[in-house]
Amino acid sequence: MKTTPNVLSIVLAGGEGKRLYPFTADRAKPAVPFGGNYRLIDFVLSNLVNAGYYKICVLTQYKSHSLDRHISQSWQLSGLAGQYITPVPAQQRLGKRWFTGSADAILQSLNLVYDENPDYIIVFGADHVYRMDPEQMVEAHIASGASVTVAGLRVPREEATAFGVIQAGEDNKIEQFLEKPAEPPSVPDDPEVSFASMGNYVFTAQALIDALKEDSENENSNHDMGGDIIPMFVNRNEAYVYDFSSNFVPGETSRDKGYWRDVGTVDAFYEAHMDLISVHPVFNLYNQKWPIHTAETGNLPPAKFVKGGIAQSSMVSAGCIVSAGTVRNSVLSENVIVEEGATVEGCVLMPGVRVGKGAVVRHAIVDKNAQITEGQIIGVDRALDEERFSVSKGGVVCVGKNETV
Structure with missing residues (x-):
């Protein structure tokens, strides 16, 4: 035995x-x-x-x-x-x-x-x-x-x-x-x-x-x-x-x-997120035979897309609302809100992030509860981004926790 x-x-x-x-x-x-x-x-x-x-x-x-x-x-x-x-x-x-x-x-x-x-x-x-x-x-x-x-x-x-x-x-x-x-x-x-x-x-x-x-x-x-x-x-x-x-x-x-x-x-943190979102991901979070466990999110409502809001090639968590906005090639944590006319592309948005009307956010990691205000443009002009934010060697714009920009 x-x-x-x-x-x-x-x-x-x-x-x-x-x-x-x-x-x-x-x-x-x-x-x-x-x-x-x-x-x-x-x-x-x-x-x-x-x-x-x-x-x-x-x-x-x-x-x-x-x-x-x-x-x-x-x-x-x-x-x-x-x-x-x-x-x-x-x-x-x-x-x-x-x-x-x-x-x-x-x-x-x-x-x-x-x-x-x-x-x-x-x-x-x-x-x-x-x-x-x-x-x-x-x-x-x-x-x-x-x-x-x-x-x-x-x-x-x-x-x-x-x-x-x-x-x-x-x-x-x-x-x-x-x-x-x-x-x-x-x-x-x-x-x-x-x-x-x-x-x-x-x-x-x-x-x-x-x-x-x-x-x-x-x-x-x-x-x-x-x-x-x-x-x-x-x-x-x-x-x-x-x-x-x-x-x-x-x-x-x-x-x-x-x-x-x-x-x-x-x-490396950013690239690991991008590994998650392809049709056949390099790392598959959906393998239920060897699950990755974490906190239950049962009290959160499902993600919602209204007024033509869309998400393509992305992971969108519970509690998110995309209202007449566009999300592409991104990972959205719980309770993220993307408002009318906003574009989020190639981003990692942590819990509670809000992207305001008409804002453009590209190639960025936005930490918990940060607020991107109406009309802001992030990740388009590197020189301007470097004046305002921390930018990685690979060009990833970093917006800190609880920041309002």
Whole structure:
């Protein structure tokens, strides 16, 4: 009879997200709205829950109120069955200091590990868009006998210079872990492809505990999981790679299999939204065999289109009203209003945005409750946009939360 291992999941959600500013000015990066109805953290939590992992600690730090509220309101599991998803703020258990790195965050939260006494610990990031069955990675970790298994994403070698890169042998043992190398090593079976670290790890529990304590005594360490803890295991020949391309998710298609996006920059965040809206999307939010869970919106009325208002190649959430306006190639979160004669094209509009009469908004991300007043033109003249707004390298205009323009 197969014995089910005791697994504790730790989600690292303390990131400040400076590269995603201004959308992280008032919230932690994992709390940033995404895809109409979701927050970024919903993707990792959905993957864990769908796989049957119901003991989840979310380590928070930076401007965490919005994130804490979302978890408490949207992710209630059955405490009677020993199930929980709980936000864990920095508690200063080891002195009057905040988390100094991702490894230090777990070190300061080891009381949670001791309480649960797990066999294995999943450590995942909170700000990537993807589907994954982590149980398959846990099974691969157990079979390998490794101290840590690192999820590896196959990327073209020329793109791998932007990632932490894994050099692995034929047996998947990690030989080197390199941070943004100029000459990335290739995977064993394809000279044009490299393994990029996804920032997802599975540890044998005691091995992680021992490594964290050892790292805490190293004054030269940055106390970072990817920069310090993983190389420690690599140097001991105790680290293996898990090939993400081998992961099977129910309901996936050949088009969205293996999809993973780091949305840490404005341009990447924008492009990930554009991946959602094609007829055959690169990432399919409509896969109900592996759903992405979030807060219920049952109290909101359906989206409404009146006076000839239209939306083409777009996702329009509950509570939206398009009144004699035009929406194309865009993602509208709940309660967005597009008024008469307004045009919204190639945009991401977060909850509660209002676009006034005759306004034109193109190639923009507009944060929660922002008001675009009558006749405003955004995303047409870059020089003018740069005088008024933050504009990304890729030309995406950013309108901040609660702004009126």
